[in-house]
Amino acid sequence: MFQLGKTIVSEEIIENDFVCNLSACKGACCIDGDAGxxxxxxxxxxxxxxxxxxxxxxxxxxxxxxxxxxxxxxxxxxxxxxxxxxxxxxxxxxxxxxxxxxxxxxxxxxxxxxxxxxxxxxxxxPVRVKAYSEFSAVNYHRWQVCDEACTLGKTLQIPIYKFVKEALIRKFGEDWYNALEQLAKSF
Structure with a gap:
């Protein structure tokens, strides 16, 4: 894990690849599970x-x-x-x-x-953010329904943080994302 501003980021979002594969999972993340x-x-x-x-x-x-x-x-x-x-x-x-x-x-x-x-x-x-009083934890959420997304991500060589770039920028801002990208390059 590493700190980026007021976030603690799991290295897993840099190390692991992921691209949604809706043709395989049919959007199971929206219909499986026990919570909204x-x-x-x-x-x-x-x-x-x-x-x-x-x-x-x-x-x-x-x-x-x-x-x-x-x-x-x-x-x-x-x-x-x-x-x-x-x-x-x-x-x-x-x-x-x-x-x-x-x-x-x-x-x-x-x-x-x-x-x-x-x-x-x-x-x-598959990134989950948990807010705490002093910081937010940014983690990779593994779920079996997304196994095909991991496989497709590996094939296309797209790490999680790049797959969710737009959402990370929406959540934390472009400067934060650019800093994350720089850290990923040196990782």
Whole structure:
């Protein structure tokens, strides 16, 4: 691990390769697991503002889950996340014609309906950021559903930090990312 500004960064995001392989996993990260997408407090306000524009993109099951649970669920640990449909799919999941999971928020963004891409935790994946009082930990989250993404990343020789470049810049800024890139070159 190394320190970069007010972050402690795992070397794994430099050492490991990763490129989402949706044709292999079908977007399993949005439909598997037992928790919704982690949300930051300021994202809750954004979701409340954009929801009327995202709602037309949602499946009926997603709308129902949101109406029953709310736009945001608070975990026992006090963390915020998106609600789930029957304890599985994120409430914001939609499927394309090939049955690949997509995000309704991102679909609304791609169609120019809203200007917010999606929760930063989704945009950063497989990188997870955990905020502490003095710093944030930036780590690689390994998950079996992403094995094909690791294989594709190795084939294409794209390290994690390059795969999530746009999201890292969105989260920490361009100067932070440029410093990370310099560290990676000397690594």
């Amino acid at each position: 997408a982690p949300l930051e407090a300021e994202e809750v306000k954004i979701l409340g503002t954009i929801y009327p524009n995202v709602k037309p993109f949602l499946r009926d099951e997603g709308i129902e889950a949101i109406e029953q649970q709310g736009l945001v669920v608070k975990t026992e640990e006090g963390e915020l996340e998106t609600p789930l449909i029957n304890g599985a799919d994120c409430a914001f999941v939609i499927f394309d014609e090939k049955k690949v999971a997509r995000c309704a928020i991102e679909e609304a963004y791609d169609q120019g309906v809203i200007s917010w891409k999606k929760p930063i935790s989704c945009h950063l994946y």
